[in-house]
Amino acid sequence: MTAIEVRGLRKAYRGHEVVRGIDLEVARGEVFALLGPNGAGKTTTTEILEGHRRRDSGEVRVLDADPGTAGGDWRARIGIVLQNTDDAADLTVAEMVRHLAGFYPDPRPYAEVIDLVGLTPKSKSRIRTLSGGQRRRLDVALGIVGRPELLFLDEPTTGFDPEARRHFWDLIRTLAAEGTTILLTTHYLEEAEALADRLAVLAAGEIVAEGTPAGLGGRATAGATVSWREDGVLHSEQVPDPTPLIRKLVAADTDLSSLTVTRPTLEDTYLTLIGAHR
Amino acid sequence: MSTLTWGVSRGHVELLQFFRDRTAVVFTFAFPGMLLLLFGTIFQDSYDQPGVSASHVFSASMIAYGILATAFVTMGAGLAMDREDGTLKRLHGTPISATSYVLGKLFLVLVLSVVETIVLIALGAVVFGMSLPDASHWLTFAWVFLLSITACSLLGMAVSAIVKHARTAGAILNVPVVALQFISGVFIYPVTQLPSWLINVAAIFPVKWMAQGFRYVFLPDGMRINEAAGQWELGRVALVLGAWCVIGLVLCLVTFRWTRPDR
Structure with missing residues (x-):
């Protein structure tokens, strides 16, 4: 079952095309990350899927409806964590959470939600007094x-x-374990790696790679670099599979105290991918 | 049913937020009151009606200004602010309908206008000795009041569509407010002192009819000779204000956007 299905999505602002034919499929229950540099079209794509922005062309189905025309019943089934909001500054945390809870048919108890994001000590504080990180947790x-x-x-x-981020990751994992489908945009690679089942890299309005965090951009089959120091001389070899080489080194009784085996990190792969599309 | 429930819920948080912003509370309520005290004290004209002074005329007319300030400006600036700070975007991500959101704003405007009007009537009665009307005049007051706040709120919402930044909203919205005070018989009375073409311009807009309606309620019947037509013209008051409610509603339906237009 698919939660999100996108075919040939395009969007231009004043003649400048920022989303240039995106195809995307996210299964129910999946945590999917959309990675990309600023200006790659992540937010525009997300806003179209949320129903906040109109698309120029392409097919979009989100929970079996077109977000451009879906109504309140559909919006009761999605949740949106906004960026850069400044609303309800004079309400308290508890008042705002309770207020929004009232719009849903089966909301979580508001005190439970506040506790989930770790804001219980701030429950009675005005929203304007929250720090930036606390404000995000309220979002x-x-x-x-x-x-x-x-x-x-x-x-x-x-x-x-960092601590708040770890707590947040745990919360996302809890939600995912309950079966919530999650579409995440981020430019923190370790976040995508820690949370996502699958991810796509967006550069200049196009998807340049898609896969699991481990397999992105051929990372799984990219081979490894084996390095070691022998009589003070650094040796380094690129191999598809490091096992035979290491076995050979062991058999030759080589000093392996400085052995390293490295594979391309997600960051290496990502930078290569977006670098090729600049 | 949920449309109304959500509207009440919106109205509740709108009121909470408004009354927690002390500065806004003081300025919203004190400014028309201050103008009334100044005008009522400075101008001492008397009319050929015994017991009516300029301060009574200002007390009645200034209610129209109070409603403009609370309904038109609060609504217009509030909407621009909600668009800018993310309130509208947040709500658009939930099941709530635009109607519920607007209902919430109307509850806010209703409460503010009632309080504002009570302040002005109390000042008029206590400071300037304006006498309070009988029951049938209060009935007229009720419909003039409701039509006035509805027309002004809807027009404020419609005008907010052309406001690009919330911080300029007050400045933009106050242009029609101040201009219409001068030509609609609120600041300058009797309005017959003005050139007739200006009176005709004023007659297109709601403020003249609001002020005229409130003067009917609070002034003796003989004061009608100071109106542009020499009559209270209550039928026309209802007609013009009703028409502006319809125009305002249509403009709102056409211009209302949850989010800012594309960059």
Whole structure:
């Protein structure tokens, strides 16, 4: 079953095409990450899928409906974590979460949601007094209060400290374990690697690679670099599979105290991918 | 049913937010009151009606200004602000309908206008000794008041569609507000002092009819000779204000957008 299906999506702003024919498929229950540099078209794509923005052409189905025309019943099934909001500054955290909960047919209890994002100590504070990271966590709380089947997270952890980011990742894993489909945009590679079942790299409005974090861009079959130091001289060999080489080195009784085996990181692969499309 | 429930829920948080912003509360309510005290004190004209002074005329007419300030400006600036700070985008991601959102704003405007009007009537009665009308005049007051806030709110919403940045909203919205005060018999009375073409221009817009309706309610019947037509013209008050409600609604339906237009 697919949660999101996109064929040939295009969108231009004043003649400048920012989304240039995207195809995308996200299965129900999947955590899918959309990676890409700023200006690659991530936010535009996400906003079209959320129903916030109109597309120029292409087919889009989100939870079996066209987000351009879907109504309130459809929006009750999705959750959106917004970027750069500044609303409801004079309400308290609890008031705002409870207020939004009231729009959904089967919301999570508001105190539970506040606890899930770790804002219980701030529950009675005015939203304007929250730090940037706390504000983002409130945005997450507001995105999940309606128990969405599909959750959109547009750069959710920008401004989080490392500890808050780990907590957030745990929360996403909890939601995914409950069966929530998640579409995540991020430019933190370790975030995509930690959370996503599959990901796509977007560069200049096009998808340049798609796959699992481990297999992206041929990463799984890219081979490895084996390095070691012998009599003070650095040796380095590129091999498809490091096992036979290491076995040979062991058999030759080589000193392996400085042995390293490296494979291309997601970051290497990503930079190669977007570099080729600049 | 949920449309109304959600509208009430929106109205509740709109009121909470408004009354927590002390500066906005003070300025919204104090400014028309201050103008009334100034005008009522400075101008001492008397009319050939015994017991009616300029301060009574201002007390009645200024209610139209109070409604403009709370309904038109609050609605227009509020909508521009909600578009800018993400309130509208947030709500558009939930099941709530645009109607519920607007209902919430109308509840806010209704409460603010009632409070504002009470302040002005109280000042008029206590400071300037304006006498309060009988029951049938209060009935007229009720429909003039409701038509006025509906027309002004809807027009404020419609005008907010051309406001690009929330911080300029107040400046833009106050242009028609101030201009119409001068030509609609709120600041300058009787309006017959103005050139007739200007009176005709004012007659197109709602403010003249709002002020005229409120003067009917609070002034003795003989004061009708100071109106442009020499009559209270209540039928025409209802007609013009009703027409502006319809125009405002149509403009809102055409111009309302949840999100800002494409970059």
